[in-house]
Amino acid sequence: MSESSSAERPRRVDIAIIGGGLVGASLGAALAPLMRDRGLSVAVIEAAPLPDGLDAPWQPSFDARASAISRGTAHHFDRLGVWSSMAERASPIRCIHVSEQGRLGVTRLRAEEFGNEAMGYVIPNAWVGRVLHRRLAELPLGWHCPARVEGIHPLAGGHRLVLSDGACLEAGLTVMADGGRSGLKERLGIESRECPYEQVAVVTTVGLDRPHEGIAYERFTSAGPIALLPMTGQRMALIWTFAAGREREALSRSDADFLAHLQATFGDRAGRFRRVGERHAYPLSLVTASETVRPGLAVMGNAAHALHPVAGQGFNLALRGVMDLVAAIEAGLVRGDAPGDAATLNDFEARRSGDRDNVIRFSDGLVRVFGFDDPLLSRARAAGLVGLNLLGPLRRTLARRAMGVER
Secondary structure: OEEOOOOOOOEEEEEEEEOOOHHHHHHHHHOHHHHHHHOOOEEEEOOOOOOOOOOOOOOOOOOOOEEEEEHHHHHHHHHOOOHHHHHHHOEEEOEEEEEEOOOOOEEEEEHHHHOOOOOEEEEEHHHHHHHHHHHHHOOOOEEEOOOOEEEEEEEOOEEEEEEOOOOEEEEEEEEEOOOOOOOHHHHOOOOEEEEEEEEEEEEEEEEEOOOOOOEEEEEEEOOEEEEEEEOOOOEEEEEEEEEOOOHHHHHHOOHHHHHHHHHHHHOOOOOOEEEEOOOEEEEEEEEEEOOOEEOOEEEOHHHOEEOOHHHOOHHHHHHHHHHHHHHHHHHHHHHOOOOOOHHHHHHHHHHHHHHHHHHHHHHHHHHHHHOOOOHHHHHHHHHHHHHHHHOHHHHHHHHHHHOOOOO
16 A cells, blocks of 8 residues: 655545545455556545554454355455455354244244355454455555544535645545544534434354354344354354343443353353453444435445444445445446546445345344334244245345345
């Protein structure tokens, strides 16, 4: 990656990506063919310093945060030329086991039923970032890190970005992939609609007394859903959702008490829980930006939509957005349109809207259906889980959505 120094005059770039995290780095990698074939100039601005030594030996931590990615996302990463490296640390999801506490209904979705080796994969976030940043280091892009956008000003043909490292950029297209916490959207008058779930997710890593065999678990309880995702070794990523305020007890328990409580709530289907890592809590809301495109601007990733983790669709949805934006830019260049032109961004929005709205409805509906402790609703949910095991077309639809191949 090339380092940029202070500039007395603004430097013009075709695309400026604000945020070099998983979404922004994926976009930078996806733009590589257009940089090569079309001479597209791209800059990436990242506020957090990158870890030293991208080529240093990998030393995974027990507590490493991980993401579940679908088969569709793995396919996109393969198109970007990075999947073979990511797969070195990927744990395949061979089966998804869905159940509800106190009810007999169980749904199992197995990859082999659909002719696949895996329905998806679980990969440490730090490894995904490392692979993507290695790829960015090979590309002729401007890299500003650590640097923040201190000023963003609309102008004819794009935006002027004033950076904390002293640089000033004039970008034809500015992509906000900064997670939405920087306040930049609000400075441009883009509001976020927030619907709190009044829930908090406790996230950690747990160790098992036996191999997990690639099974991912989704268990709905009266206190909230529990997700367990297979990781390398006999480890699983745990996402345990509590009603707001109830998470404090889970955080304050000793490791032994926490594991005992988890065992009593989840049961023995995954084996015995033997170890727990550091616990973190995250309040949950459905957050959507009031606008995702305007001339010279696109909003992506969590800056555009933050979803409940129960359906595991957030990053998968964001990466499909990355691929659709690149496709819209390429189609616009063929027409003679610049990346930030309204026609290009309207094309991008048309490509995204159906998929985005469907996933938001699906994940939000799942939270609401399984988020109420009502006896009648609980029996209906259990019947639905049993029915899913019997109804082939509905099972296939659910499986295709889980694998990220259902648009």
